[in-house]
Amino acid sequence: MTDLAAPVTEGVAAETPRPQALLLTFFGGHVLDQGIHVATASVLDVLDRAGVSEHATRSTLSRMARRGLLRRVRQGRNVYIGLTPHSRAILHDGRRRIWEAGAVNRHWDGTWTLLGFSMPESWQRQRHALRSRLLWAGFGSLQSGLWIAPGTVDAAGLLDGLGTDGHVKVFQARALPPTHVAEVVAEAWDIERLAGHYRAFLSRWRDPEAQAPDSLARDLLLESDWLQTIRQDPRLPREHLPADWPAEPAQELFHNLSAELKPAANAIAAEVLDTITDAEADRLAAR
Known part of the structure; x- marks a missing residue:
């Protein structure tokens, strides 16, 4: 059997994350449950740090607003962006998937x-x-x-x-005899492909400093990359996967890097983000 935890030698470089994925990660980490709207200029600054152009960010923000994911209000020359019930539900689900469910299904009830x-x-x-x-x-x-x-x-x-x-x-x-669950898993899912996503994540994040210039951008790229990785995983029962399943070391790496990056990322965000409260946004919208 192929060593599923072995490093990959090709396909390691991550595709540039889609702007919407990075924006959702940003809003989930710095706006969700904070009671604030954030200035468009601040969002452009943060996404630029993560390698996304101003044009791509503006286009994506407009598209997300049209789809009911974002709310925009104007104060003078500044536009402030907040979340909607729809986007809050999406972000809470992503938070649950990352921090509660996890990548390894050890509690399957059969x-x-x-x-x-x-x-x-x-x-x-x-x-x-x-x-x-x-x-x-x-x-x-x-x-x-x-x-x-x-x-x-x-x-x-x-x-x-x-x-x-x-x-x-x-x-x-x-499943009842003579059905073998391991055979069902092997027939219904491409286990090697799933393992490859985790191996690639491990390879990409061996050197976090190579990913982006500062901790805020690295944190956004890390969490966005991890969420896209685990969303491709059906969370198959651990007892029916290979012993060297790479989701476990990948998840450990993600948690360790996140813990290292968060304090500095939050400090940078506090410094660069221009925000108003949701209450202020409501008053502006009512004018």
């Missing part, structure tokens, strides 16, 4: 969520949208039209707005 679907051939758009959501939610394809995920999945939320009622069936189940 249940699986099974989802089967059969749609008319003409429903290509719905079929593609459903498959995309299933992959994002951690499902693996067990066989044609039958998908499986460990634990309990909120299928109602997963299917919301797809218009697939009557074409999808969802069950909870447990």
